[in-house]
Amino acid sequence: MASMSRTGMFRALKGIAVEMIQRVYKLPSFNNVLEGEIFLQNLPSIVTAHVVDPQEDEQILDMCAAPGGKTTAIAMLMKDKGVVVALDRSHNKVMDIKKLAAEMGLTCIQAYKLDALKSVRRTQDTIKSDAHSETLDTTGNVSIASKITNGDWVADDTENCKIEGFAPTGINSDNCENSIKGRYVSKADIRKDARRMRNGPGRSHSIGARVENSKGFMPNSFDRVLLDAPCSALGLRPRLFAAEETIESLQHDAKYQRKMFDQAVQLVCPGGVIVYSTCTINPGENEALVRYALDTYKFLSLAPQKPRVGGPGLVGHCELFDGKYMEKWLTKSEAELVQRFDPSSSVDSIGFFIAKFNVGQKDVKVRNDLNGNKLNMNFTLGNVMML
Numbered sequence: 001m002a003s004m005s006r007t008g009m010f011r012a013l014k015g016i017a018v019e020m021i022q023r024v025y026k027l028p029s030f031n032n033v034l035e036g037e038i039f040l041q042n043l044p045s046i047v048t049a050h051v052v053d054p055q056e057d058e059q060i061l062d063m064c065a066a067p068g069g070k071t072t073a074i075a076m077l078m079k080d081k082g083v084v085v086a087l088d089r090s091h092n093k094v095m096d097i098k099k100l101a102a103e104m105g106l107t108c109i110q111a112y113k114l115d116a117l118k119s120v121r122r123t124q125d126t127i128k129s130d131a132h133s134e135t136l137d138t139t140g141n142v143s144i145a146s147k148i149t150n151g152d153w154v155a156d157d158t159e160n161c162k163i164e165g166f167a168p169t170g171i172n173s174d175n176c177e178n179s180i181k182g183r184y185v186s187k188a189d190i191r192k193d194a195r196r197m198r199n200g201p202g203r204s205h206s207i208g209a210r211v212e213n214s215k216g217f218m219p220n221s222f223d224r225v226l227l228d229a230p231c232s233a234l235g236l237r238p239r240l241f242a243a244e245e246t247i248e249s250l251q252h253d254a255k256y257q258r259k260m261f262d263q264a265v266q267l268v269c270p271g272g273v274i275v276y277s278t279c280t281i282n283p284g285e286n287e288a289l290v291r292y293a294l295d296t297y298k299f300l301s302l303a304p305q306k307p308r309v310g311g312p313g314l315v316g317h318c319e320l321f322d323g324k325y326m327e328k329w330l331t332k333s334e335a336e337l338v339q340r341f342d343p344s345s346s347v348d349s350i351g352f353f354i355a356k357f358n359v360g361q362k363d364v365k366v367r368n369d370l371n372g373n374k375l376n377m378n379f380t381l382g383n384v385m386m387l
């Protein structure tokens with residue numbers, strides 16, 4: 001059926017309007033029903049939170065979190081114990097996350113406004129090593145992976161404090177507070193914010209909770225990182241397909257996701273987990289991202305997922321424009337480890353993709369630089385340290 005985009009429907013003066021006479025779902029609308037008690041989610045979104053498999057008292061990062069469906073599901077799986085840092089680049093969307101967390105009475109969620117492409121803090125060390133890190137990766141190839149984009153410079157005095165404003169177990173929170181160039185956010189602050197959110201503006205007509213900007217986080221800060229990436233959303237159903245996507249826009253989306261993934265790799269600690277998900281069926285944003293991840297970061301490996309509801313990923317590769325453009329996908333064994341939700345399958349879900357990575361030891365001896373010179377260096381992502 002020919003139709004128009006959602007924006008088009010509200011803004012255009014002419015076009016085709018569509019009236020839905022047959023419901024896609026038999027479920028009645030749950031909008032504003034049992035607010036704070038239930039939050040409707042697509043099946044693959046719920047599966048994603050379980051695949052992250054968060055444990056109580058862990059530090060979890062949700063890099064693109066609004067409106068907070070997966071963030072809150074993760075916090076609930078952790079029984080609200082530990083820390084879930086939820087980022088989004090939009091101020092209003094961070095408010096949405098805070099509102100949802102407050103409605104659900106979850107206090108372990110810290111939501112910040114931050115461009116996920118700048119989520120690794122820039123430190124003295126990383127500035128010094130920029131020249132090296134732009135040209136080296138774990139295989140000695142040119143890499144954008146370890147390049148850190150223009151975040152603010154901060155003193156590297158936060159070694160013991162994994163997350164801005166958060167003192168991990170066993171570390172004195174006062175020391176942490178003093179050593180961090182950011183605001184310390186105590187549990188009490190979070191509870192106060194949650195109350196403000198639930199009760200609305202008080203007598204003083206103050207607005208609800210504040211939205212904090214974050215300057216990013218130190219490398220190796222999180223036990224688990226979820227990157228539920230912004231994508232072409234080609235899996236969303238029902239959708240009035242407006243054919244706005246082009247090959248170029250899809251390629252652009254894929255590049256954007258790789259850059260975000262590079263940040264995730266730096267922020268997760270060795271031994272940790274990264275979960276990457278999208279709501280698109282475009283393999284360039286799914287299987288090709290996984291291929292990039294596995295080929296670029298030798299310390300990453302695909303992990304089995306629980307629960308398994310979707311099907312396997314795509315095997316092989318695709319070539320476009322007489323071989324001028326090639327996308328590499330997965331091997332058969334790799335494809336069995338990811339979940340691809342095909343909207344035409346019997347699962348009857350939106351199109352979705354989930355990959356889970358185990359993170360091994362990140363330190364790799366770099367033997368050669370680009371010119372083949374031997375480098376006596378111990379290379380850690382984002383840092384090059386002379387031995």
Ligand SMILES: C[S@@+](CC[C@H](N)C(=O)[O-])C[C@H]1O[C@@H](n2cnc3c(N)ncnc32)[C@H](O)[C@@H]1O
Binds near residue numbers: 064117
């Ligand atoms: C797929 S949605 C996330 C859905 C969310 N995880 C959930 O389950 O409720 C992608 C989100 O990424 C955010 N986003 C896009 N680019 C971003 C960036 N550079 N940094 C942070 N967030 C970004 C968008 O505002 C959007 O809210």
